[in-house]
Amino acid sequence: MSAVHEARRPSLARRSSGALHRRPRLRLMLLITLPMLVLVVVYLGALGVLLLSAFWTTDTFTGDVVRDGTFENFRELLASDVYRAVTLRTVGIASAVTVMCAVLAFPMALYMSKVASPRRRQLLVVAVLTPLWASYLVKAFAWRTMLAGDGVVNWALAPLGVQGPGFGLTATIIVLTYLWLPFMVLPVYAGLERLPDSLLEASSDLGAGAGRTVRSVVLPLAFPAVVAGAIFTFSLSLGDYIAVQIVGGKSQLLGNLIQGNAGAANNLPLAAALAAVPVLIMVVLLLAVRRTGALDNL
Amino acid sequence: MALGLAFVYVPLAVVLVSSFNTDRTFGWPPSGLTLEWWSRAWDSAGARTALLTSVKAGLGATAIALVLGTMASFAVARYRFFGREAVSILVVLPIALPGIVTGIALSNAITTTLQPLGVSFGLFTVIVGHATFCVVVVYNNVLARLRRTGGSLEEASMDLGADVFATFRHVTFPAVRSALVAGGLLAFALSFDEIIVTTFTAGASVQTLPVWIFTNLARPNQAPVVNVVAALLVLLSVLPVWLAQRISSDPAGGRI
Numbered sequence: 001m002s003a004v005h006e007a008r009r010p011s012l013a014r015r016s017s018g019a020l021h022r023r024p025r026l027r028l029m030l031l032i033t034l035p036m037l038v039l040v041v042v043y044l045g046a047l048g049v050l051l052l053s054a055f056w057t058t059d060t061f062t063g064d065v066v067r068d069g070t071f072e073n074f075r076e077l078l079a080s081d082v083y084r085a086v087t088l089r090t091v092g093i094a095s096a097v098t099v100m101c102a103v104l105a106f107p108m109a110l111y112m113s114k115v116a117s118p119r120r121r122q123l124l125v126v127a128v129l130t131p132l133w134a135s136y137l138v139k140a141f142a143w144r145t146m147l148a149g150d151g152v153v154n155w156a157l158a159p160l161g162v163q164g165p166g167f168g169l170t171a172t173i174i175v176l177t178y179l180w181l182p183f184m185v186l187p188v189y190a191g192l193e194r195l196p197d198s199l200l201e202a203s204s205d206l207g208a209g210a211g212r213t214v215r216s217v218v219l220p221l222a223f224p225a226v227v228a229g230a231i232f233t234f235s236l237s238l239g240d241y242i243a244v245q246i247v248g249g250k251s252q253l254l255g256n257l258i259q260g261n262a263g264a265a266n267n268l269p270l271a272a273a274l275a276a277v278p279v280l281i282m283v284v285l286l287l288a289v290r291r292t293g294a295l296d297n298l
Numbered sequence: 299m300a301l302g303l304a305f306v307y308v309p310l311a312v313v314l315v316s317s318f319n320t321d322r323t324f325g326w327p328p329s330g331l332t333l334e335w336w337s338r339a340w341d342s343a344g345a346r347t348a349l350l351t352s353v354k355a356g357l358g359a360t361a362i363a364l365v366l367g368t369m370a371s372f373a374v375a376r377y378r379f380f381g382r383e384a385v386s387i388l389v390v391l392p393i394a395l396p397g398i399v400t401g402i403a404l405s406n407a408i409t410t411t412l413q414p415l416g417v418s419f420g421l422f423t424v425i426v427g428h429a430t431f432c433v434v435v436v437y438n439n440v441l442a443r444l445r446r447t448g449g450s451l452e453e454a455s456m457d458l459g460a461d462v463f464a465t466f467r468h469v470t471f472p473a474v475r476s477a478l479v480a481g482g483l484l485a486f487a488l489s490f491d492e493i494i495v496t497t498f499t500a501g502a503s504v505q506t507l508p509v510w511i512f513t514n515l516a517r518p519n520q521a522p523v524v525n526v527v528a529a530l531l532v533l534l535s536v537l538p539v540w541l542a543q544r545i546s547s548d549p550a551g552g553r554i
Binding site: 013017018032035042043053116129135136139146152238242246262278279 | 299302303305306307308309310312313316365366367369370372373377379385388389391392394395396397398399400402403404405406407410426429430433456461462463487490491493494498508511512515524525528531532535536538539
C-alpha cells in the first residue's frame, strides 16, 4: 500500500527543486557559504595573523616568536637608513617601470584601436597577448641571455661602440617593463576602443592636426585607462623580488628584504612589518586614483 | 607598433635559438647548432618530476577555483544581499596584493595551524595557495558572462516547466560554458607560472617547474637544460591562446 503511495509522490529531485525554487535565500546561502568560508578562513585568516605578527618580536636568543604587541618593528623600519633607501629605490623602480610601460603601450594601443584595420586589429591583439601566457621566469631568463656579457644586446651595440647596461637596476627596470607591458596595453587598448571615432573627426574638422588631436582629445579621455594599467604595473613591480635576483646583480628591493627576513633570517615579525609597506603604498595609491574613475577600467 | 612587437618578441626568439646553441655559455652569435641539449633535457628526471608536479598543482587549483569562483559569481550576479561589495573585494584581494605578502601569510598560517594537525608543506598546501588567487579569474569571467546574459532565459525555462536542475543543465550551463573554459585556462596558466606563493607553500620536498627553473638558474652545469625547458615553455604558451580562439570568439581569451 505504502509502495503505491510512494510511487505517486514526485521524485526527490523534483521535490528538492521545488524547495529550492521557493526559497531564494536558501539558494543564495548554498552558493555563497562555501567560497566565502574558504576565502575568509584561508586567506583573510592568514593575512590577519600576518598583520598581527607585525606587532610581535622574535627572541634574539632562541629565534622564537614572542607575542607581545609592540611597535618595535615599525620603529626599526622608520629609524633605519637601509630600509628607507630600499623603499625609495623600490618606489623609484616601480614608477620608472610604470612610466616606461605607459610610453610604450600608448602608441601601440592607439595604433591597434584607431589605425589598424579590423582584421589586423584581431591579429595584433593576439600578438600582444600571446607573450602574456609565456612563463614569467622564462621571460626574465630570456633577458638574462640578452643582457649577459657576451649576450645579444652587447653584440648588437658593439658596432656602435656602446656597451649594454649589464646586470643591475637598469636591467631590472627593462625586465619589469617587459614583463608587465601587456598589463598596460590591454586596459589602454580597451579604453581607446570605447572612444568614438566621431570625436577624432570633429577634432580634425575643427582644424587640429594629428598631434594636437592626440594631445587635447585622446590623452585626456584615455587617462583613466592609463591609470588603470598603471595600477597593475606599479603594484606588480612593488612586490617583485625574483626579476631583480635574476638580472639585478646585487641590488635589493623591498621584496628581497621581506623574503630574507621571512626565510633565512627567520624574523617573521619584521618581515610582516616590511610587508605592510607595499600594502600601505597600494592602499594610498588606490584611494588617490579613485576619483579619476580608473577603478572602473580595471 | 613594429618596435613594440620587436621588443616583445626578440627576447623570446633568442631563447628559442639559444636552446640549439653548441656553446654552453650561450655567447651570441651562436657558434653552432645542436640538438644535444634537447635530448639531455628530455632525460632530465628533475625537470620531468617538476613538470608533473606543476600539472597536478595546476589541475587541483583550477578545479577548486572553478567550483568556488562559479558559486561566488552566481551569488553576486543573481542576488542582492548585504556585503555583496565585500565579496568582490575579498575575491580580488589575493591577486591585488603582492605575491610575497600572500606567500608569507600562508606559510605562517600553515606552520602555526596546519602542522600541529598533521598536515605538512607539500602538494596540498601548494594547491590551496594557488587556489586563493585563481578564484578571481574564474569569478571575473563567469560574472561578466552572467551580467551579459541576464536572468530572463532562466525564468522562461522555469515558466515552461523545467525544474531548477533541468534549467541549470540546459540553459544556464551552456550560457556560461565558454566563460568557464576561459577562466579555467587562465587559472591553470596562473598556477602553472606561479613561483612566489609556491616557494612559500611548497616546503623542501615538492618542486614545481618554475621553482625547478629558478633553483637551476644558478647552476652553470644545468644552464643548457634550463634553456631547453624555457624554450619549450615559450612554444607551449601559444597553446592556450589557440584554444581560447577556437572555443570563444573573444580573442583576448577572457579577462585578467
